[in-house]
Amino acid sequence: MNKTLLAAALAVVAAAPFAAKADENNQLNNFFVAGNLGQSNYRIGGISDKSDAFYNLRFGWRWNGIVGAELGYADLGKAKNDYNFASTWAKPRVAQLGVTAKYNFYNNWYVTGHGGYLRSRTTAGVTVGNVSASEKSWNNGWYAGAGVGYDVTQNVSLALNYDNYHVKYGRAGASESQANTNIAAYSASVEYRF
Template sequence: MNKTLLAAALAVVAVAPFAAKADENNQLNNFFVAGNLGQSNYRVGGLSDKTDGYYNLRFGWRWNGIVGAEVGYADLGKGKNVADFTSTWAKARAAQVGVTAKYNFYNNWYVTGHGGYLRSRTTAGVTVGDMSVSQKSWNNGWYAGAGVGYDVTQNVSLALNYDNYHVKYGRDTSQPQDHANIAAYSASVEYRF
C-alpha cells in the first residue's frame, strides 16, 4: 500500500509543474467541487437488503478543463441480511484519490470519467436477539465511474453517474479477505471556480 501511494504522489509531483506551465494562459475554470447523491447496491451474495443511500463529495483540478486529479470521500451505505432472530450488516466508507476527465461532445453536453485508489473503512456487525457485536477493518481498493451531464452555466453542471467501488473486508492479512463490488447510481452537481 505504501509503495502504491508513494508512486502516485511522486507522479503527481513530477507532472504538476509541466501542467501548470501549459495552463498559464487558459481562462477555463479548472478547480471544481462535485457532490453526488443517490443509491448504492451491494453486489454480495447472502444479503436480503442490498440497497441504501449513497453520497460522494469530490474536490479536484483539471488541466485545460479536461484531465486532472481529484480527492474525495464516499459513504456507500449499508447492506444487510435479516433472518428470524439474527441480522448481519456491513457499512462501507471510502477516502479516494484518483484521476478525472471531462469532455464536451455537443454544445453544453459532456461525458465524464474518473477512477483511482481508495482506502475503505468497513464496519460489519451481527445481532442475535438483544446481543450485538461489530468490527471495523481498513483496506485498500479501487474505484471507477462514468457520467453524462449538461453545463447549465459556465460554472455549474448537472449529471447522471454510475460508479463502482471495489472494497475488501478483513483485518488479518494472512487470511483471505472478503471482496465486494458496490455499485452507485447518482445525480451530481459540479461547481467550477
C-alpha cells in the same frame, strides 16, 4: 497497498505534461467541488438487502477544465442480511484520491471519467435479539466511474453517473479471511467550478 499507490502516482505523473500544456491557455474555472446522491448496489451473493443510499463529495482541480486530480469522501450505504434469529450488516466509507477528466463533446454536453486509490473503513456487525457486536476494518482499494452531463452555466453542471468501488474487509494474513466486494453506485451530481 504499495502497488495501488504506485499506480495512482504513475497516472498523475503521466497526465501532468498534458495538463500543464492545457493550463497555459485557461486559468478560469479549474477548481471544482462536486456532490453525488444516489443508490449503492452491493455485488455480493447471499445478501438480502443489497441497496442503500449513496453520497459522495469530491474536490479537485482540472487543468484547462479537462484533466486533473481529485480527492473525496464517499458513504457507500449499508448492506444487510436478515435471518430468522439474527441480522448481519456492513457499512463501508471511503476516502479517495485519483485523477479526473471532463470533455465537452457537443455544445454544453460533456462526458466525465475518474478513478484512483481509495482507503476504506468498513464497520461490520451482527445483531441477535437485543445484543449487537461490531468491528472495524481499514483497507486499500480502488474506484472508477463515468458520467454524462450538461453545463447549465459556465460554473454549474448537472450529471448522471456510474461508479464502482472495490472494497475489502478483514485483515490480510490474519486468521480471519479477507473479503473483497465491488459496490456499484448510480447517482445524480451537481458540480460547481470556481
